Each structure stands twice: as structure tokens, then as C-alpha cells.
Amino acid sequence: MDAYGLDESDRHALVQLLPRRTRAMADLLADGAATGREPWASLWATGHGDVWARNTTYIERHSLRWLAALTG
Numbered sequence: 001m002d003a004y005g006l007d008e009s010d011r012h013a014l015v016q017l018l019p020r021r022t023r024a025m026a027d028l029l030a031d032g033a034a035t036g037r038e039p040w041a042s043l044w045a046t047g048h049g050d051v052w053a054r055n056t057t058y059i060e061r062h063s064l065r066w067l068a069a070l071t072g
Contacts, residue, residue, distance in 0.1 A: 011070040019060045026052035 006014065029049040032040020043049070059066065 008071055012067070015063055015067045015070060018066060019056055019063065022052060022056040022059055026056055 002011075026049060029040050029044045029052060032038070033044035033049065035041075
């Protein structure tokens, strides 16, 4: 166990979960902007949707680095 209470299998699962969760947040912001639902529409308008989308892409492209950092 590490300082966060995760064992190695939990850290492997976390690496698989990271891109899905960040993509879900980006999608939530996009959907909120499309429907005008607050606070998501305002967050989208101020650039948060772009940030979440970029974060998702980064995490997906660097999953092996995340795995190495969390299990190395």
C-alpha cells in the first residue's frame, strides 16, 4: 500500500480510469454548453471544456508514463 491506500492493482486500475473520467468531464461540459445548463455552460464558455479535452488527450497519449509513475 502507498500513502493513498492503493496497492499495485489499484494503481493499474487508476491508469485505466483516468482517461475515461477526464473524457466524461469534458463531455459533461460540452453537453451543458449545448443545452445551456449551468454551471457547465459558463465553465465551457470560459475555456474549461478545452482544458478537460486537452487533459484527456494527454492522459490517453501518455498512459504508459502514468503507469510507470504510479507503479514504478
